[in-house]
Amino acid sequence: MRVLALICTLFLGGLAQAQTSALRSLDTDYAAASWKAVGRIDFGRGAFCSGTLIAPDLVLTAAHCLYHPDTNQLWSNDEITFSAGLRDGAAVAVRSARNSAAHKGFDPVAPLTAANIAHDVALIQLDKPISTFEVPPFYLHSDRIEPGPVSVVSYGRDRANAQSRQKECQMLAQQGDAMVFDCDVTFGSSGSPVFSHKNGRGKIMAVISGIMEIEGEKRSVGMVLPERVAELRSQLRLQVAPPVAKVRRITVGGGSARNNTGAKFVRP
Template structure:
């Protein structure tokens, strides 16, 4: 594989190549409604990235979006806010974050490498679900995706208040889980969903990790998702905070009743 020169596509980086002629701003309300499950992930410390609702309470984005560039540590949940369908100051839904899980094989602060791109994925739990009658989550493609046409919906520098869609770009190659795309990305596009349209409504086949030069060509980088997202869902379940156990009082007595056949009366919450 030729040497890879990459700039991460986060809002805090200073320079980028942007060709807006290939992008369509989702200004029309009907057009924008189709993509409202894509939103802006705002971080108090680092700016913003793009993220996508993939279940009523789960949001998918790039791992480097949830790390502090100053400390290299995962951001606090209270520092992040997901604004679904943000368009000119209005949102379809807005939620705080209650849990952050970055893939354990993503290593912040070690520079950009093919291995970091491969695992540059994070899964976030919303503090309360967004009902499906309000927003329909996008599905993550469960099988490997071959090179071919894709589309990207993202926020970015110069279009931070309204998502744009590149209706057709190409996944040109895949090397050991790293996807090469000719899609137009800029700062803020990190975590943006890459959609396949093979089976009707778009399915997410990758998220944008960065941009750079590959074999003399300007490209965007993503990753193969099925195994990485499966890893993150297991990690999310394993690390989820568990509700406190319900407490039941036991009173010992001598009178036998239907509720206390063995002299023990169980008092349930809300009743006796």
């Protein structure tokens, strides 16, 4: 990860004047209306991550969210629930998981390298589709990626019951298919969508994999998506599951931090 940290440092000076905005709760119907496809994924009792509909029956999130830290097994599908647009205890739609796949290239016990970040992606197939009239899915960003403004919508510690949005944060650097952002995320924000905003409605550029520290500053990391998501769709069709591995994550969402899943914190 050191190379990625150095690349990020090179970009910091040029983006010093960028207008990164504060994180704000989407606490009204009007504010939340455009982001109903972003929801909370609950695992078992109390653990959660963030996720986004990319098709009527497909939710995009981070691969490490799918691993149960106590049993060293993937969460079973009957323990996974997606609540689209969850706010103050009410969701636009709630669905259980029919199937799920963490990318087979992700190693949950490996260091947070650029290569592992690039594969920290998962898909959850819902038991029933959600109407696109009710909740329009988001498309993936497939254009050229350049440093500059993005936004993020997430759940997290102390804001687990409503979405929060950072209207503008910055993509700082890229190494291979891994990217560094200055977006404000925390425990439980793993799997949150990072949006580009070119040519109309936002498109998902990345999902949040974890958090690292560069020169004393907290930075979030994510990955380029189109190729990884295509590979995950194939995994789901073939019902290929990634290998079981022992892993512990620093997490939040109820109960002790050791029993949940969420954003990873590391120091480069």
